[in-house]
Each structure stands twice: as C-alpha cells, then as structure tokens.
Amino acid sequence: MAMKFSRQRAAILSFLQTRKDHPTAELVYSGLKSEFPNISLGTVYRNLNQLAEAGMIAKLQFGDLGIDHFDYDTAAHQHFVCNQCNAVIDLPAESNSYADIDERAAQGFDGKIMGHKLYFCGICRECLLKGACDEVN
Amino acid sequence: MAMKFSRQRAAILSFLQTRKDHPTAELVYSGLKSEFPNISLGTVYRNLNQLAEAGMIAKLQFGDLGIDHFDYDTAAHQHFVCNQCNAVIDLPAESNSYADIDERAAQGFDGKIMGHKLYFCGICRECLLKGACDEVN
C-alpha cells in the first residue's frame, strides 16, 4: 500500500496549505470543484485521511461539532471553536505550554496516558462585534 | 415546556447513577429493556439530552470516538479514553487542577474564551495486562 502520486491528492494538500480556516472535507471538495469538476467527495475524504495518517496534515475532531476539520499545520498548537458560528481558529503560540498536562493527569492513575485532546470554546471576535451591533439596533 | 415526571426518565437517571462506566445511549437502552420491554431508543436519547440540558447529568463527547457517553457525576473531573477498548474512565481528583488553563489560552486572543474540552488518551490497565499476557503466549 505504498502511496503513489495523484493529482487529486496533491491538489487537496496545496488547497489546504492556502487556508487558515481549517476546512471540512465538504469545503475542500467544493473548493476543488473548479479545478476537478468530476472529483468525488469520497476521494476527498480518502485522501484527507491518508494525509493525516501519514502525518502530513492534522485531523481535528471536536466532539460537539460532529464534523471533522483538517489543518495543514501539524505543529503543536491549540484551537478555539466559536459556539455561535462554529469557526475554528488558531490560538496564538503563547498558549502552547501544556507540556506537563499528561504527567499531572497520570498521578494516581494505573493506565498509560499517551496524550490528550484539548480545545477551547467561546465567542469569536467576529461574533462579539456582530452581537454588540445587534444590541444597538 | 416544563418538565413532567416520567417513569422512563426516572429509570434512566437512576440507571446512570448505578454505573461508573459512562454508558452510551445504546447501553442505557439495553440496560432498561428488562424493566421497560417497550422502551424506545429515541426515548432514551431524548431524556438523556433533556437531563444533560437541565444539568442533572453530563454529556461526554469525544471527537475520535464519535459516540456520546453520559455521566451521572456532574462535578468537574477529567476523563480517560482507552485507544484499544474505548473504555471511558474517570481520572483521580488529583488531576483536576486545570483552573488557569482558559486564562493561559486567552493570552493574545481577541475572542472570548468561555471554557475548554479536555480528555486524555492511552491504554487502560486492563488492556495493558492483556497485552502483557499476549506477549508471553
């Protein structure tokens, strides 16, 4: 199952590289429709999962969203999900100091802790501004 | 939409109280089948969500599991998900010191951070023991 080159996969990867909004499979699909009019949604899913499996991109899963998002940036960083518009936003690097979190959790636990999933929720800047305008009107 | 009493909801709540394994809706459903042979899976889902909405139980959502789990214990505590058997296990209270986590994340972010979702992954005790036995055999 060695990975062969494919124009579709290359396009999916480079599309992801141009975006900072962590698109869903559906969004990647519609973004590639102009270049590949016949591309299949299944192809997008398969390649995104393959790329994630290979560690070339990151698959972001937020329990309360129920939709997978994909990130070209595989470096360790945190995400924020807006409760209102569901936007997925990167948090600045200052917040990336969660190194000791696994060790803290391991205290008194008899299983093997290998990692954690963490993301933040709230209201994004855009929705805050929109909400302020709504109050005035 | 004031909440009326129902035998089914009461049974669901007390069933959840007896369990420490954070059952899924399906598991609650099959657990109540002997007492309520005609209970509907939809009823279980509706009541679990209602109880969670009312803050009487907690709905646990793990992105990579894709199945909701429910917890009678609504006090703040952390969960561990086994990558092998998918068991959901409580972490001891010592690990509950993540109070400053939201403030740390808010540094340099212009949205409003209202909370976070956090859980740990790894191999549970049972699977570790089973794995060790497998190596011997």
Next chain:
DNA sequence: AACTAAATCAGTAATGATTACTGTTATTAT
C-alpha cells in the same frame, strides 16, 4: 515505448449514531 501490478479514481450504495415525526398515552393543574 510497451507491459504489468497496484494504487487511485468517480460514482454510488451502505453505515451508524442521532434526531424528527406521528398518533397514542401518561401526567398535572384546575
């Protein structure tokens, strides 16, 4: 450049957890 094996494709069907709908039954306040 032709040949072959395997990966990938587009298209479509299936999956599985969850939610929505419908006509009936149970609960609660008057």
Next chain:
DNA sequence: ATAATAACAGTAATCATTACTGATTTAGTT
C-alpha cells in the same frame, strides 16, 4: 373529572463518513 400538554413507542429521516465497484493512473520493469 377534565382539559392541556409533556412524554411515549414506533418508525422514518438526517447527515457525516465509509465501503464497494469497475474503470483509469501511476510507476517500476522489461
């Protein structure tokens, strides 16, 4: 008791994702 409405069981629908299919691309080998 009665009336209003929440909740029920049963079933159908939803929706993101995965699996299946026969045709097409890719890439190493002659």
